[in-house]
Amino acid sequence: xxxxxxxxxxxxxxxxxxxxxxxxxxxxxxxxxxxxxxxxxxxxxxxxxxxxxxxxxxxxxxxxxxxxxxxxxxxxxxxxxxxxxxxxxxxxxxxxxxxxxxxxxxxxxxxx
Amino acid sequence: xxxxxxxxxxxxxxxxxxxxxxxxxxxxxxxxxxxxxxxxxxxxxxxxxxxxxxxxxxxxxxxxxxxxxxxxxxxxxxxxxxxxxxxxxxxxxxxxxxxxxxxxxxxxxxxxxxxxxxxxxxxxxxxxxxxxxxxxxxxxxxxxxxxxxxxxxxxxxxxxxxxxxxxxxxxxxxxxxxxxxxxxxxxxxxxxxxxxxxxxxxxxxxxxxxxxxxxxxxxxxxxxxxxxxxxxxxxxxxxxxxxxxxxxxxxxxxxxxxxxxxxxxxxxxxxxxxxxxxxxxxxxxxxxxxxxxxxxxxxxxxxxxxxxxxxxxxxxxxxxxxxxxxxxxxxxxxxxxxxxxxxxxxxxxxxxxxxxxxxxxxxxxxxxxxxxxxxxxxxxxxxxxxxxxxxxxxxxxxxxxxxxxxxxxxxxxxxxxxxxxxxxxxxxxxxxxxxxxxxxxxxxxxxxxxxxxxxxxxxxxxxxxxxxxxxxxxxxxxxxxxxxxxxxxxxxxxxxxxxxxxxxxxxxxxxx
Numbered sequence: 001x002x003x004x005x006x007x008x009x010x011x012x013x014x015x016x017x018x019x020x021x022x023x024x025x026x027x028x029x030x031x032x033x034x035x036x037x038x039x040x041x042x043x044x045x046x047x048x049x050x051x052x053x054x055x056x057x058x059x060x061x062x063x064x065x066x067x068x069x070x071x072x073x074x075x076x077x078x079x080x081x082x083x084x085x086x087x088x089x090x091x092x093x094x095x096x097x098x099x100x101x102x103x104x105x106x107x108x109x110x111x112x
Numbered sequence: 113x114x115x116x117x118x119x120x121x122x123x124x125x126x127x128x129x130x131x132x133x134x135x136x137x138x139x140x141x142x143x144x145x146x147x148x149x150x151x152x153x154x155x156x157x158x159x160x161x162x163x164x165x166x167x168x169x170x171x172x173x174x175x176x177x178x179x180x181x182x183x184x185x186x187x188x189x190x191x192x193x194x195x196x197x198x199x200x201x202x203x204x205x206x207x208x209x210x211x212x213x214x215x216x217x218x219x220x221x222x223x224x225x226x227x228x229x230x231x232x233x234x235x236x237x238x239x240x241x242x243x244x245x246x247x248x249x250x251x252x253x254x255x256x257x258x259x260x261x262x263x264x265x266x267x268x269x270x271x272x273x274x275x276x277x278x279x280x281x282x283x284x285x286x287x288x289x290x291x292x293x294x295x296x297x298x299x300x301x302x303x304x305x306x307x308x309x310x311x312x313x314x315x316x317x318x319x320x321x322x323x324x325x326x327x328x329x330x331x332x333x334x335x336x337x338x339x340x341x342x343x344x345x346x347x348x349x350x351x352x353x354x355x356x357x358x359x360x361x362x363x364x365x366x367x368x369x370x371x372x373x374x375x376x377x378x379x380x381x382x383x384x385x386x387x388x389x390x391x392x393x394x395x396x397x398x399x400x401x402x403x404x405x406x407x408x409x410x411x412x413x414x415x416x417x418x419x420x421x422x423x424x425x426x427x428x429x430x431x432x433x434x435x436x437x438x439x440x441x442x443x444x445x446x447x448x449x450x451x452x453x454x455x456x457x458x459x460x461x462x463x464x465x466x467x468x469x470x471x472x473x474x475x476x477x478x479x480x481x482x483x484x485x486x487x488x489x490x491x492x493x494x495x496x497x498x499x500x501x502x503x504x505x506x507x508x509x510x511x512x513x514x515x516x517x518x519x520x521x522x523x524x525x526x527x528x529x530x531x532x533x534x535x536x537x538x539x540x541x542x543x544x545x546x547x548x549x550x551x552x553x554x555x556x557x558x559x560x561x562x563x564x565x566x567x568x569x570x571x572x573x574x575x576x577x578x579x580x581x582x583x584x585x586x587x588x589x590x591x592x593x594x595x596x597x598x599x600x601x602x603x604x605x606x607x608x609x610x611x612x613x614x615x616x617x618x619x620x621x622x623x624x
Contacts, residue, residue, distance in 0.1 A: 011287070011291070015284070018280065018284065024276070027280065031280065031283050031284075034283075034284070034287050035283075035287060038287050038290045038291055038294070041291065041294050042290070042294050042297075045294055045297060045298050069297075069303075070294075070297065073246055073293075073297075076246075076250060077249075077290060080250065080253045080257075083253075083257055084253070084257060084279075084283060084286075087257055087260055087261065087279065088276075088279050088280075088283070091260075091264060091272060091275055091276055091279065092276070094264070094267055094272050095272045095273070095276065098268075098269050098272060099269065107273050107276070108273075109269050109270050109273055110270055110273055110274060110347045110351070
């Protein structure tokens with residue numbers, strides 16, 4: 001059970017970073033931390049104690065296997081996470097070129 | 113069984129791919145290919161709506177049949193509710209592409225624009241058709257990433273700031289949704305929405321699912337911009353190019369926000385009174401606060417964006433009233449009426465908010481500003497824009513005989529019949545305030561020329577833009593025909609019945 005709590009604490013750490021950091025790069029890193037806590041949680045869901053890779057052997061059918069579905073989900077989610085992070089980084093680089101700063105307090109054209 | 117279901121996702125994906133591969137060799141291929149893709153989607157979505165029977169049709173990706181009655185593999189489900197949402201996606205999409213043919217001529221990299229547009233359509237169609245909660249997440253991210261890029265398409269200071277806000281909030285929402293999917297899988301050991309419903313009925317661990325429900329409500333609430341989570345919407349929708357604003361406000365917040373909330377809370381979880389009161393409160397708060405935020409705006413597109421929050425509040429509130437009555441198990445006819453009103457208002461809002469954003473784009477195109485204080489007297493120089501935006505404004509503020517009147521009337525009547533008098537009064541008041549700020553928009557933009565103000569240089573609005581606006585204005589008028597009892601029973605009532613009859617969706621798909 002303790003691993004799930006650690007996973008949740010990792011999620012909260014990321015959220016804390018997104019809320020309190022002022023540097024755009026650090027916000028992106030915090031978002032990645034949140035993302036990886038989700039992946040870790042999904043990977044933990046499929047784990048069975050003493051489980052093996054789910055390749056069914058007809059000669060020995062009573063083995064314990066880990067659940068392969070969460071692993072497939074994690075792989076999909078990692079690819080999506082890569083796309084999101086790349087997009088965010090591209091936007092941050094463009095912002096640096098336009099505003100000349102990474103400080104989120106300086107980026108306040110839109111309000112109201 | 114509808115054989116066209118996979119085409120809804122495959123055709124726009126192929127369109128995006130072909131535009132990127134062939135677009136650099138053949139000039140102007142991008143816009144015509146994108147228009148052809150959306151025209152095809154519009155055709156098959158209306159055909160599917162009209163030929164849809166009482167039963168949902170299911171497409172099993174890869175042909176994986178259920179084992180012992182348990183669905184394995186990915187399911188795509190087309191039923192009377194998703195058919196309506198598919199129709200508005202392809203209709204507004206088609207008109208936005210036609211509009212962009214002239215509007216986007218001033219921007220570079222047309223290939224990227226049209227490819228992202230097709231990708232966003234594919235993502236939204238996928239979310240609407242998916243019968244599987246993890247695929248909802250995947251398609252949601254496809255449409256979200258392409259919309260992040262489209263919001264930033266102008267790469268100016270404002271666009272980049274808006275897209276940063278949108279991305280950070282959207283990413284947190286996506287992680288919450290992913291976490292909730294993990295929790296659901298932990299307990300139910302399945303990802304299929306119909307099968308989760310079966311597992312939910314068998315297990316009795318309601319407090320466990322309460323956490324999941326709150327996480328999903330927060331995540332999709334950010335996507336749908338209900339009020340405590342709305343901060344990204346006015347920036348993103350006002351900074352995007354106008355055809356994209358029409359898509360985002362007209363379709364995206366419904367397809368990936370409201371639609372998924374309704375689908376999950378009616379067909380996946382059992383409706384409980386606590387959650388339905390929460391949803392109704394969120395809807396009523398966004399309805400009231402959104403309208404007060406809109407009234408002080410001077411930027412046309414910001415005004416329209418805040419008004420979207422307020423109008424989405426009507427939809428959420430109407431659906432919430434239906435949920436409360438269903439949870440109490442009383443007055444199921446009133447609950448069906450409230451949900452019908454909510455779905456009807458969702459369709460209407462797509463038509464008139466799409467139209468108004470296209471009008472705002474036309475004004476920006478020819479006058480070069482979005483500030484209401486710097487324009488005036490445009491009614492003489494832009495007669496078509498003026499006339500269509502007048503129709504749009506009357507529809508959104510609920511003046512008969514336009515469509516907005518009928519949907520708001522249904523919502524208010526349902527609220528009174530369900531004894532929610534406070535909500536009925538609020539809905540009527542918000543409608544009056546909506547009329548006030550749209551009259552402000554009309555007066556400052558089109559009439560009231562102040563003396564001493566120089567007449568701006570006016571560019572003529574090109575024909576494709578006029579075509580899209582006129583068609584949407586006609587759609588606003590035609591949609592009011594859905595209020596007639598015979599048409600309503602044919603098109604809107606099946607969707608509401610599907611939601612009210614809670615086990616029907618699940619039993620149709622699992623076949624039990």
